[in-house]
Amino acid sequence: MPARRSMAAETRKDPRPSARDIILDAAERVVERDGAGRLTIDAVVRESGFSKGGVLYNFPSKLDLIKGMVARIVDAVHCDIELARKDAREQGHSELSALIRTACEKEPHSQKFMMGLLAAAAEHPELLDPVRGLMTQLREDLVANAADPDLARIVFLAVDGLHFADLLGMDFLSPEERARVEARLVELISEPKS
Numbered sequence: 001m002p003a004r005r006s007m008a009a010e011t012r013k014d015p016r017p018s019a020r021d022i023i024l025d026a027a028e029r030v031v032e033r034d035g036a037g038r039l040t041i042d043a044v045v046r047e048s049g050f051s052k053g054g055v056l057y058n059f060p061s062k063l064d065l066i067k068g069m070v071a072r073i074v075d076a077v078h079c080d081i082e083l084a085r086k087d088a089r090e091q092g093h094s095e096l097s098a099l100i101r102t103a104c105e106k107e108p109h110s111q112k113f114m115m116g117l118l119a120a121a122a123e124h125p126e127l128l129d130p131v132r133g134l135m136t137q138l139r140e141d142l143v144a145n146a147a148d149p150d151l152a153r154i155v156f157l158a159v160d161g162l163h164f165a166d167l168l169g170m171d172f173l174s175p176e177e178r179a180r181v182e183a184r185l186v187e188l189i190s191e192p193k194s
Contacts, residue, residue, distance in 0.1 A: 020058050023048050024072055027065055028113055036116035041065070066120050066127055073117075074130045081138060096142055096152060097190040103159045104182040114167050146189075155189045 017025070026048035031039050041062060045052045059065040080102055088098035121127040139156055146152035162181070165171060173181060 019050070019054065020068065021072075023050060023055055023058055023065075024068055026050075027069055031069075031116035031120075032113040036120040039065070039116070039120065063124065063127075066117070066124070069117060070121070070127050070130055074134050078134060094190055096146055096155075097186050099138075099142065100155055100159060100186050100189050101182075104162070104185065118167075151188060155185050158185055 023044060027039060027044050030043045030047050034043070039062065041052065041055055041059075044050075044059075044065065045055050048055065055065075059068055081099065084098045084102040085095050087093075088095045139153070142156075143149045143152050158181075162178070171178075
């Protein structure tokens, strides 16, 4: 699975990933392959090819490394959100429907990686604060501009449910059913309030 590069890495003129991105890529591979319990600085050193001093220079502790992983996911999601909003405005479409479509079409991190990250966050729940903050702000912004705020909340909850079903390996919908459900969610959010 190719890892998402940070927004800063994507806007640099130099196409090479930064040392931090290489280390975070290595950490993601360790979590995906071996689980969060096996994420150690030494494992990341072996996986990344950096010296221990090089890894510790960028991430002084395992906790800092996990914070970096979460921050990179939040950064990528924030970038996707802003791009969807900008495209919707430029095309004269609803931001709500564009964001729901983006959320449904988004290729998530691997199930094993995300489960590992959640397991690590279970030891330190505050690690998910940036995710909570981003999602809270997004929902507040969009619900404030929705024709039907309650319907917008229902659609967001349904999309969250689909994502959590994926995460937990509970894919109870066929691909065709999933596509129809996602299309209907976009339709619902696009319908004017009656």
